[in-house]
């Protein structure tokens with residue numbers, strides 16, 4: 640790889656696989672973090688007949704506890720601006736304005752970040768064309784996620800998405816097991832309520848997304864409604880899941896001593912794999928606590944149904 644940032648020549652999934660393998664060989668930090676991820680323990684926690692995964696990932700502590708206040712962000716260098724990326728980081732240029740990068744602090748296998756080349760705010764609407772074009776190109780292997788600026792994004796002032804290996808998407812088990820009608824609906828079978836869109840084509844799913852996004856936006860004062868998105872393909876259908884957030888972090892996050900649990904849910908947690916960086920907290924969480932965390936951070940079924 641002569642150029643640090645390059646245009647894809649072949650199939651994008653193939654290029655991403657090559658990039659991942661290349662970086663794994665050359666980049667010590669990534670290799671060490673991948674090794675640690677492989678060894679890190681995880682356990683199952685059942686909530687309302689669904690088995691969530693809880694993973695212990697000590698190397699994510701910085702991301703999970705990051706101070707995302709404006710004051711702190713303007714003081715520190717933006718980690719996603721190309722000039723600040725680590726030397727080892729290579730990237731695929733996509734649709735001219737975006738870079739596809741390997742995440743050196745992975746939560747799941749084949750964890751990538753897709754970010755705008757320019758320093759632009761974390762808002763999804765100006766980037767919908769990019770979101771759905773990328774989705775169409777990589778959905779056979781990856782699921783995509785978007786975290787709103789106060790909903791789990793660790794760099795909330797620079798636009799980015801993430802994508803990971805589709806095999807690690809826990810929530811898709813519900814969509815594989817149960818029958819959901821095509822179109823827009825609310826899923827309350829999964830213990831974390833959300834709005835879903837199920838369509839046969841990318842055009843339809845984008846259209847439905849813009850429709851529902853507009854409706855929701857009208858009810859919130861913020862520039863963007865507080866949300867997390869998960870996009871994936873399953874058995875010939877495209878899915879978009881939209882979680883609306885009441886809160887960025889649950890009360891447990893701010894407790895001290897025995898009550899403290901460092902879980903700061905973003906889209907990956909909501910997709911079925913919760914992460915904590917602390918071994919004591921990893922042991923402490925049970926179904927009841929997880930249910931409480933969920934009810935504190937996402938809106939319930941009744942609220943979501945208002946937007947259908």
Ligand SMILES: [Zn+2]
Pocket residue numbers: 717718719720757758759796797
């Ligand atoms: Zn930046």
